[in-house]
Amino acid sequence: MQTVNPETTERMTQELIKESLPNAISYNEYRELVAQLAQEGKSTGPEHTEALTNYTQLNDKRMKRWDKTLKFTPEALDKIAQFDQKTTWLVLTESWCGDASPSLPVMHKIAELNPNITLKILLRDDNGALMNRFLTKGAMSIPKLIAIDDSSEEVVGDWGPRSKNATKLVEDFKAEHGTLTAEFKQDLQVWYNKDKGQSVLDDLTRLLLK
Numbered sequence: 001m002q003t004v005n006p007e008t009t010e011r012m013t014q015e016l017i018k019e020s021l022p023n024a025i026s027y028n029e030y031r032e033l034v035a036q037l038a039q040e041g042k043s044t045g046p047e048h049t050e051a052l053t054n055y056t057q058l059n060d061k062r063m064k065r066w067d068k069t070l071k072f073t074p075e076a077l078d079k080i081a082q083f084d085q086k087t088t089w090l091v092l093t094e095s096w097c098g099d100a101s102p103s104l105p106v107m108h109k110i111a112e113l114n115p116n117i118t119l120k121i122l123l124r125d126d127n128g129a130l131m132n133r134f135l136t137k138g139a140m141s142i143p144k145l146i147a148i149d150d151s152s153e154e155v156v157g158d159w160g161p162r163s164k165n166a167t168k169l170v171e172d173f174k175a176e177h178g179t180l181t182a183e184f185k186q187d188l189q190v191w192y193n194k195d196k197g198q199s200v201l202d203d204l205t206r207l208l209l210k
Contacts, residue, residue: 017153020127026119027104027107027111031067037056038059043095044125052095055096055098059100063101070106080114080208086151087156089119089120090120090121091122093122099161102189102197106201110201110204143160147159
């Protein structure tokens with residue numbers, strides 16, 4: 001069996017990132033895109049179904065709420081301020097992704113608070129080759145954040161598709177029921193609302209300071 005040298009894989013990943021970055025958009029541009037799609041009854045990606053449209057509209061409302069209500073503790077603000085390495089957070093997502101709506105606003109607020117962090121967003125289905133470098137248990141799960149050191153252009157970490165705490169809820173449910181139900185997905189959104197972005201914030205501050 002032919003094996004791929006890890007250094008070769010890393011180099012190929014860096015090349016994919018370099019090719020993709022010029023097409024990435026800012027958080028504000030992404031928010032405008034999602035809002036427009038929601039208004040037009042559309043979604044990102046090659047499929048356009050009523051369900052994906054409904055999820056896009058829900059996510060637009062959720063992100064509006066998160067953008068207005070997110071609050072960080074003084075301890076979290078201190079951790080964010082400590083980070084002094086120029087880094088790009090490149091995030092793969094889609095407008096209909098329910099796990100993205102609570103996490104992208106947290107990423108945006110962190111990047112707003114620290115000028116060393118640049119947040120850029122790509123659509124997963126337009127960037128399949130890059131997505132395939134960052135699968136979660138073999139799946140193209142989103143959102144997926146890729147942390148890139150601006151000086152070396154090396155990948156220094158990744159995160160997603162959910163916080164550690166949310167992942168445990170999902171895995172526990174799957175272990176008991178085999179698959180995620182519509183009811184569970186709704187319950188997970190309720191959990192996200194109660195969590196107020198803190199689990200994502202905890203994960204990302206650990207990623208910054210590891």
